[in-house]
Amino acid sequence: MKRLINLTLLLILNISTFAGGNTFEALDLLINNFSKTDVKNSLLATDKWVPYPKYADRAAWKEMTADFYPQLIAKGEKLLDYQWQVVKATDYLAYERNGSRVIMEKPMGENAMALNGLLMAELAEGKGRFLDQIINGVWYFTEMSTWSLSAHVPAFQSSKRTLPQADTHVVDLMAGDMGSFLSWIHYFLKAEMDKVNPEISNRLKSNIEGRIINPYMNRNDMWWQAFELSPQQLVNNWNPWCNFNVLTCMLLIEDDEDKKIEGIYKTMRSVDKFINYVKQDGACEEGPSYWGHAAGKLYDYLAILAEATGNKVNLFDQPVIKNMGEYITQSYIGGDSWVVNFADASAKGAGDPLLIYRYGTAVKSKEMQQFAKYLLDRETNKLSFSRDIYRNLEDLRLFQAVEQESAALPTNPYKWYPETEFLYIREKGYFFAAKGGFNNESHNHNDVGSFILYLEEQPVFIDAGVGTYSKKTFSKERYDIWTMQSNYHNIPQINGIDQQFGAQFKAKDVKFNAKKQEFSLDIAQAYPAPANVNSWIRSYKAGNNGLIVSDEFSIQNPNHANIIHFLLAKEPSLQNGKILLNNGTHSLTYDTKQFDVSVDAVEQDDNRLSKVWGTTVYRLSFKAKDIKAKGKYTFSIK
Template sequence: MRIYLILFFFLSSLSFQGLLGKELKLLTGTFKQEDLKLNLSRDKSWVPYPSYSDRKAWDQLIAPFREEVIAKGDKALDYQWQVVKATDYLEYERSGNRGMMEKPMNENCTALTNLLLAELAEGKGRYIDQILNGTWHMTEMSTWSLSAHLPAFQSSKRSLPQERTHVIDLMAGDVGSLLSWIHYFFRDSFNTINPEISLRLKQHIQQRIIQPYLDRNDMWWQGFELKGNQLVNNWNPWCNFNVLTCLLLIEDNPDVQLAGIYKTMTSVDRFIDYIKKDGACEEGPSYWGHAAGKLYDYLKILALATQNKVSIFDKPLIRDMGEYIAQSYIGGDRWVVNFADASAKGGGDPLLIYRYGQDVHSTEMMQFARYMTDLGGKGADFKPSRDIFRAFEDLRCFPQLQHTQAALPQNAFKWYPETQFLYLKKGGFFFAAKGGFNNESHNHNDVGSFILYQDQQPLFIDAGVGTYTKKTFSDDRYSIWTMQGAYHNLPQINGTDQAFGKEFKAENVLFLPEQNKFQLDIGNAYPKTANIEHWNRSYRLTADGLTIEDEFKIKNPNQSNMVHFLVSKEPQINKGVIAMGDGLAALHFNPAQFVASYEAIPQDDPRLSQVWGERLYRISLKAKSIKSTGKYSFIIKKAK
C-alpha cells in the first residue's frame, strides 16, 4: 500500500514550471531512481560518527567541548518533562500567543539533546534512564507539531491536535530526526532494559513522520500542490531533511526507503527551482541557515548515504546560495542586510558556513566563517540544538576551522539580477537596495527600499520583524507596521502606500556598475487607485555619500506625496539638512519642496528592542505642493 501511494506521484505531470518558471531539477534531472538505488547504502555504515561503544573515538571527537556537554547533561538529569496542555494549544486561537505551547516543547527538546550528547561524551550509562523518560514522554504526546502550524494541515483547521492525524511541520520533523538518532545510538541499551522501548520509538517515528510523508502530497511545503499565493520557502529543505534522516535511520523496507528518499529529492527540486538562479535568499540572512543552510544539510546527508555519488555540490547555484551569507554581512556589531523578516543582526552559524564552504569549495565562505568565530575573541561556539545532525557535524569540522585564515569578501559590489538585490561598498559606506515584488517569502511591501551604513554603523535601516504571533502569517499581516511600505525608506505617493501581491513589482530595473548606480520604476508596486504612471527612483553611491533621485508622473493627483526614511538614531532637523547617526552624516533636501518632521517609534517588542534599543525614528518629508509631475533629490553626505 505504501509503495502504491507514492508511485502515482512520479507518474503525474504537475505543472510546476508554469508556477515557478524554468525547471532545473538539479537532483532528479541528474539522478534517476535507479541511480539512487545503485548507490544507496543498505546499512548504517554511511554514518560518519563513532558508534556509542567506541569510547576512544568519542573522547577525541568531543574533547574540545566535553566539560560543557557533561555539565549540561548533569543539569538535565533532574529535569521534569513538561506536559503541553490542551489550553496551551488553544491559546494560539484565543490570543495569537504561540509561546504558551512552544516554550515547554522547546525546553523538553533542549533537555533531551543535552542528555543525548552527554551520554555520547561519557558513555557510562548515567543518562540512559532520563533519555528513556524523554523519548517515552515524546511518544505519549498527541502531536509533535506546533499549535501555530496545525491548522494548515488538519481538516479541522484548528490548533488543537486532531485525532488520527499526523502532520509534518518544522518541529515535528526536528523531533523525528532527533529521536531517530537516539534510536540509532541507544537501541541496544534500550533493548537491554526492555525491547518495547526501541520498538515503540521506531513505530512512532514511522507513524508520525515517514507514513504521512509517503501518503500525502498536500502539505504545502512539499511543493506538489501549490495553490494561489503559496510559496516554496525554507520549510521545504528543512522538512525534507528531517524526513530523509528518518528514512535513512529508521525505515527497514528497502523499497519503501528508496521510493521515499526519491520523493524527497523530487520535493527538494521544487525548492531549488523556486530559488532565483542568482543564489540570493529573498528571506534574508536570518533565514539563510533555514533555507540554503537546510538545503546544504539535506544534500550533505544524501551524499553521505550514497558515498558522495548522489551529490550536486558542484553546481554553481548551490555555491552561490552559500556565498550569499558572506556577501550580506555588513560588519560592526554583526550587522547584516535584512530585507523581509530578517533581523538586522546575525551573520550566520560559522561552523555551518565553514562546512558548506568546504563542500562547494568556497574559500570565501570558509574565511568568512573563521572571521565570524574571531569576533569578540571567543572562538567558535558549540551550541547544540534539537537539530542534532548539525551538532555532530560541528564536532567533525571544528578542528579544521581552527587552521583557516579569517577574511571578509573584498568585492566592491554584489548584484543579484533575478532577486534584484544590490550591495555596494565605497568610502566606508555599505549600501543595499532591492527591486523585486510584494509577494516574496516573508514579504514586506518594500519594492525599491534601501538601507545605508557608514563605518559599519546603521544610518537608514529596515526594522525587520517583531515576535511572531497569529497575526504575522494571517490576512492581517499588513496591519503590522514593520510590514508596511510607510515604514520603509519609500515614498507614499498620492496618499497611497505599496500593496501586497505578486503583481505589485519593480519595473525597468537596472544596475550600472561603472556609475555605482541603481535605478528602477517603483510605480507599479502601488495600487491603481494611486494613479501613478511612473515613479523612477535612482541611487548613486560615491565615496562621499549617497544621492537619491525621484522623477514621477501621476494622473490627477489629489494628495501631497510623502517621502519616508527610517533611521536608528534621533535626527536633528534644520533648514534643508537633517543630521543623523549621532553626527555621522546628514540628509540634504530642498526646503522649498518639503516640510520635514520626524516621529519616535517605541520598540516594546523584545525581538526588535534587542536589536535597536528603546526606539526608532521615522523621518517624513511632506511635499508642499501637489503636482502631477516632478523631481525630488536627496543627498546623504558624511559629516565634515
C-alpha cells in the first residue's frame, strides 16, 4: 500500500550529501512506494492509456481542436512548401571554435517547429494533405548524425569534441525532445505512413530505439541520470525533462515488455534523485524561467506515468510535489509579467498557464488553477507551439476546463522557504524578495544575501538575470561574466573581496521573523579567506511600502574600503544624502558621513538582457570613507 511520507514522523532515512555539505533526505518516493512488480501489473496497453483520439477518429479530433482549428490549419498550410534546413558540420564546430550555440541550434529548432506545425494540422484535418511533408521531416531527422545539441555533445562522447561521433548516441534535452516527439508521430501516423512505404515507420522506430532507448538502458554515466553523482554535482531540470522524454519513448515504442518494465523502473529510480534533491519547501533554485522544465517536467513525467499505470503509480498527493507546483504562483510579482529571478532566471515570464492549470488540478491546488486563469486571460495567443508535442496535445485536450475557472492571484502577505532560504513579502504595489542559500546552486550566481524590490509593480532594485547562452556560460569561465558576479548584485564587496563560487560559500544564521517582517543572515562565509571577515549580518526590515537594509560587520585587520552595491532598473539621481529612484517616484537615504557615492551605467548589448531591461541598467555604489574593523551601515528605501 502506498505510504504518504510524513517528515515529522519518519525516523529512519537515508541521508545523502550534495555539494557543500547540503544534506537531503533520500525519500525515494517512487521506488519506496511502488515496486517493479507494481509497474508490471498495472501497466496498460498503449491504446488503453493514451488520452487522445486515434488518428482515424475524425469526430473526436474535430471536437478536440475546435477552439483552434483555423489556427492549426493555417499554420500547417504555410509549411507545405517548407524547405528543410541542413545542420552543417561547421555549425557543430562553431561551438568549439567560437563558443556559438545558436548557429547549430537555430536550423534544427526551426525544423522541429515546422514538423510540429505539420503534425498538428494533420491531426486536426485528417485528410493526408500534410503527410508528405511530415514524412520529409521524419526522414530528415533520421538522416541526422545526432539529435543532440553541439553544446551538449562533448560531455557524453569519448572524444570530448563537438562533432558527433559515429555510433555514439546520447540523450540530452534536444535528443530527448525529438525522441518523444517522433514517438508520437509513430503512434498517430504509423498506419498512414505504412500506406506510403513501411520503411518510413520502421526507420523511425529503429532510430528512436537506437538514439534514445538503448543508450538510456546501457548507460549510467549521463550526468543528469544522477546514478553516479560526484561530490559537486547538482540534480537540475535536465533530470525530469530527459526522463520524461525517455519514458514517453519507452511507453510508445518499446515492444519488449520486460525491457519496457526495466526501462520505466530505471526512469523512476532516476527521477527519485531529482525529487530527493529538491528541498521539501518546493522552491526552484533555478528560478521561474526554469520551473516549466524542472517542476513542470516532473509533473509531465508523473502525469504520463500515472496514465500508463491506470493511476496506480501516482505521487500527486505528496506535499513536496504540491509545494513545487505552487512555487510558480508565489514567485509572480505582477505588472509586465515580472517574477522573482534569482540565478539565471529572467525577470519576465510568469509561466505557461495551461501547464500550471494541469499541475494545479493534479495536486488539488485552487491557487494554481486560479492563477493559471489569471495568466490565460492576459494572453492574446491562447495556444503556443513548441517541439514539446505532449504539451500541445494536453493544451488542446484541457483548454475548455481552464476557460471555466475563475481568475485570482495569491493573497498571502509573505512566503518563506526555510530550506531553500528564499523570502517573499507582498503588499499592494509592493514586492520584496531576498535569499540566503549558497554559491553552488543550479544556474548559480554569487549572490548570497541579495534582494530585489518592486514598487508599484515596477522594478527598482533588480537581479539582471543571464545573457544569451554561449560556451562561456557553462564553463570554468562562467564567473568572468558580469551577471554572475556578486559585485553586480545587491550585496557588499567586503574588504576589497567579492563572493566566490563554491558550495562552501554560503549563508549562516538565516532568520525570518514574520511578525516583524524582518529577514537577517550572516553572509561572511560567502566570501573567501582574504576578506578576513568574521561576521557580516545583512538584515532587511520590510513594511509601510518601504525597506530598511542594514549591514553590521566585524573584519579582522581590514585594508580596503567596503563597497555596498545596488543594481537598479532605472538611472538614479544623486542628491546630498538622498538618491532619487525611478524618476523620483522613490528614494534611498543614507549617511553622507559614511560613504562616497557613484553610479555606473551598464550597457545591455545582449539581446536576451535588453529585451527585459532596455539598453541600460545602473549600478549604484556606496564606498566607505573610512576603513573600519567594526561598524554598521543603514539604507532606507521609501
